[in-house]
Amino acid sequence: MTSKTTALPPGSFFDQQGKYKGILGWLTSTDHKRIGILYLMCIAAFFLVGVSLGGMMKLELLRPGQQYIDAQTYNGMFTVHGIIMIFMVVIPGLSAVFGNFFLPIMIGAKDVAFPRLNLFSWYLFLLGSTIAILSQFGGNGPDTGWTFYAPYSINSNTNVSTAVLAAFVLGFSSILTGLNFIVTIHRMRAKGMTWFKMPLFPWSLYATAWIQVLATPIVGITLLMVIAERTLRIGFFDPSLGGDPILYQHLFWIYSHPAVYIMILPAMGVITEIIPTFCQRKVFGYQAIVLSSLAIAGVGYLVWGHHMFTSGMSDFSRMAFSFLTFIVAIPSAIKVFNWIATMYKGSILIKTPFLYTISFIFQFMIGGLTGLTLGSLATDIHVHDTYYVVAHFHYIVFGGMGFAFFAAIHYWFPKMFGRMYNEKLGTIAWAIVFSGFTILYFPMFILGLRGMPRRYFDYLPEYSTGHFISSIGAFILIIGIILMFYNLVKAARKGELAPANPWNGRTLEWTIASPPPLENFDTDVVVTEHPYDYE
Amino acid sequence: MEQNHSIDHEHRDDTGSKLGMWIFIFTELLLFGGLFLVYAVFRAKYFEDFHVAAHQLNVFIGAINTLVLLVSSMTIAMSITAIQKNHKKLALILLSITFFLAFVFLINKYFEWGLKIHHHLYPGSNLVLTLTHGEIMFFGLYFFMTGLHALHIIVGMSLIGYVIFQLKNNKITSDNFQILENSGLYWHLVDLIWIFLFPLLYLIT
Numbered sequence: 001m002t003s004k005t006t007a008l009p010p011g012s013f014f015d016q017q018g019k020y021k022g023i024l025g026w027l028t029s030t031d032h033k034r035i036g037i038l039y040l041m042c043i044a045a046f047f048l049v050g051v052s053l054g055g056m057m058k059l060e061l062l063r064p065g066q067q068y069i070d071a072q073t074y075n076g077m078f079t080v081h082g083i084i085m086i087f088m089v090v091i092p093g094l095s096a097v098f099g100n101f102f103l104p105i106m107i108g109a110k111d112v113a114f115p116r117l118n119l120f121s122w123y124l125f126l127l128g129s130t131i132a133i134l135s136q137f138g139g140n141g142p143d144t145g146w147t148f149y150a151p152y153s154i155n156s157n158t159n160v161s162t163a164v165l166a167a168f169v170l171g172f173s174s175i176l177t178g179l180n181f182i183v184t185i186h187r188m189r190a191k192g193m194t195w196f197k198m199p200l201f202p203w204s205l206y207a208t209a210w211i212q213v214l215a216t217p218i219v220g221i222t223l224l225m226v227i228a229e230r231t232l233r234i235g236f237f238d239p240s241l242g243g244d245p246i247l248y249q250h251l252f253w254i255y256s257h258p259a260v261y262i263m264i265l266p267a268m269g270v271i272t273e274i275i276p277t278f279c280q281r282k283v284f285g286y287q288a289i290v291l292s293s294l295a296i297a298g299v300g301y302l303v304w305g306h307h308m309f310t311s312g313m314s315d316f317s318r319m320a321f322s323f324l325t326f327i328v329a330i331p332s333a334i335k336v337f338n339w340i341a342t343m344y345k346g347s348i349l350i351k352t353p354f355l356y357t358i359s360f361i362f363q364f365m366i367g368g369l370t371g372l373t374l375g376s377l378a379t380d381i382h383v384h385d386t387y388y389v390v391a392h393f394h395y396i397v398f399g400g401m402g403f404a405f406f407a408a409i410h411y412w413f414p415k416m417f418g419r420m421y422n423e424k425l426g427t428i429a430w431a432i433v434f435s436g437f438t439i440l441y442f443p444m445f446i447l448g449l450r451g452m453p454r455r456y457f458d459y460l461p462e463y464s465t466g467h468f469i470s471s472i473g474a475f476i477l478i479i480g481i482i483l484m485f486y487n488l489v490k491a492a493r494k495g496e497l498a499p500a501n502p503w504n505g506r507t508l509e510w511t512i513a514s515p516p517p518l519e520n521f522d523t524d525v526v527v528t529e530h531p532y533d534y535e
Numbered sequence: 536m537e538q539n540h541s542i543d544h545e546h547r548d549d550t551g552s553k554l555g556m557w558i559f560i561f562t563e564l565l566l567f568g569g570l571f572l573v574y575a576v577f578r579a580k581y582f583e584d585f586h587v588a589a590h591q592l593n594v595f596i597g598a599i600n601t602l603v604l605l606v607s608s609m610t611i612a613m614s615i616t617a618i619q620k621n622h623k624k625l626a627l628i629l630l631s632i633t634f635f636l637a638f639v640f641l642i643n644k645y646f647e648w649g650l651k652i653h654h655h656l657y658p659g660s661n662l663v664l665t666l667t668h669g670e671i672m673f674f675g676l677y678f679f680m681t682g683l684h685a686l687h688i689i690v691g692m693s694l695i696g697y698v699i700f701q702l703k704n705n706k707i708t709s710d711n712f713q714i715l716e717n718s719g720l721y722w723h724l725v726d727l728i729w730i731f732l733f734p735l736l737y738l739i740t
Contacts, residue, residue, distance in 0.1 A: 234675030
């Protein structure tokens with residue numbers, strides 16, 4: 001370990017490109033790697049805002065009764081926490097950051113199919129995020145929850161229209177990214193890289209991109225209808241004008257359930273990259289993983305009704321949606337079996353990315369199995385709209401997608417920034433994050449089973465132990481996240497220079513310099529081997 | 536925004552570009568699909584009110600506009616063939632006709648909407664709020680669907696305008712006309728959506 005800072009080797013994409021220097025050079029660059037880093041910076045900032053809001057809610061919930069914010073502020077807080085975390089962090093998260101940076105490299109291409117459209121998507125993302133943050137100021141912040149359920153979202157006199165517009169713009173950005181990735185994967189794979197020689201992270205992005213393209217327009221039009229209804233009093237969803245609020249829920253969840261697969265599929269892809277590398281083993285059941293990604297994308301499109309078991313649907317529809325929900329668990333479980341089987345008899349190297357990976361599997365299983373209790377009709381009636389749902393959701397989205405993001409940033413950090421982070425600090429941060437996560441969210445399952453409703457600002461004394469433990473967990477988690485950020489930011493500035501292939505990986509990104517040169521590859525890539533041929 | 540370094544590597548992929556356009560068209564169809572779904576739900580719920588309210592629409596203007604859009608779709612398709620055969624001037628004329636017809640469509644729409652608004656038949660007006668639920672819904676859907684469609688006409692016109700400009704500057708030639716073809720695809724989409732809107736709103740009475 002050297003304490004002296006050495007400059008990055010010349011010729012990387014960090015060097016000036018195009019005619020502008022400094023920040024302007026970044027803002028006008030169509031280089032997929034720079035766009036990926038721009039997304040990373042934005043998403044990291046938004047994540048910290050979302051975390052702070054979550055922390056403030058947990059502070060309010062530390063003890064029963066009002067602590068320091070009133071109920072209306074609390075309503076605004078969970079709404080904004082939801083909007084930021086869902087639309088600005090986890091939906092774009094992995095695909096916009098790591099997809100942009102690594103998809104072209106992993107398939108041996110120089111860039112995505114439409115580089116300028118790619119930059120435009122980032123600007124749309126920035127615009128949507130700005131509108132979302134502005135909705136908090138000038139009047140009252142929206143208080144409907146991130147789901148914008150009608151008719152309350154029609155009648156609420158808070159800035160719902162602004163927040164809904166933000167979600168619409170963010171959705172448009174997501175569609176364009178998905179479209180770009182589909183065309184990139186179809187048209188730009190290196191010579192010799194047949195579909196079934198493509199690494200599994202690009203495969204998961206491919207499945208995700210189709211959901212982005214096919215599901216997002218529905219929520220787009222629904223959100224436009226909410227805006228039209230608020231401004232023009234059309235009455236699509238307002239029963240007092242003859243509209244149908246259940247119709248809103250259907251249209252909303254037709255997108256928003258597939259949206260959780262937009263979040264989790266790239267996460268699964270990341271995990272599938274990390275396990276073979278850190279076990280030095282050929283991935284078990286390559287084709288099963290590919291097909292299960294596609295199956296999740298396909299079946300995941302048809303399960304939205306399970307959010308509405310108590311809203312009013314025919315018994316037959318409820319049974320059908322419940323059945324399909326159970327079906328979607330099968331491809332997810334196939335992936336878990338494949339990951340475990342890949343580890344079997346591997347020479348496992350336990351480093352920070354791998355620690356996040358195995359905690360992903362652990363938390364994803366808890367989140368997935370509790371999802372099945374929610375998907376079965378009888379138990380759902382009992383735990384619907386309780387903390388059980390909140391706990392399940394955070395186990396999947398934070399314990400799953402969030403931890404996969406942390407795994408990915410540690411795994412690919414040497415490649416993206418050309419420097420190594422401090423392994424010891426990384427491991428300590430992981431331990432704090434993991435225990436904080438468990439202490440924060442696990443008690444919520446018990447609270448929910450005992451009847452604690454979600455989105456409540458206050459609670460009865462019998463829930464106070466659970467809430468108290470959960471709040472302690474939140475503070476531990478925040479300390480861990482700060483430590484992890486500190487470690488990574490410090491490493492990006494003065495970390496030790498990274499070799500081209502620090503983990504001995506076999507996919508294409510490890511064959512080029514760290515950080516990658518401007519055009520990724522000097523010559524046209526020709527692929528002959530399978531991506532995970534370790535033995 | 537072009538990178539200096541990569542200009543000599545700039546690759547052109549017409550098939551990829553067309554694939555991207557088709558996927559974008561799918562998303563547009565799904566966007567309108569959501570509206571058609573809402574239309575279907577409320578038509579089933581309030582079929583009598585829809586029947587009554589649809590009588591307020593002017594079938595003649597609607598039919599004229601259908602014809603206008605169909606012809607414009609034809610002229611843009613012809614302009615693609617013209618440029619493939621290297622008839623730049625003919626392609627320019629055909630594109631200008633398309634642009635003009637799109638403008639005619641919007642003028643008709645303006646008068647149609649203007650008349651409705653003059654009669655206080657717009658969402659949220661005092662008159663409309665006294666009508667039955669189904670009629671409120673019909674006028675709401677009418678304005679929302681044709682409004683969103685008109686917005687697509689405007690986007691399409693900007694595309695066509697850009698293509699005319701590119702064609703004049705010889706950026707579009709007989710072996711490089713993908714932008715024109717993609718604009719044509721988009722314009723057919725705008726046409727296609729109208730083909731469904733017209734009978735659903737004007738003809739089923």
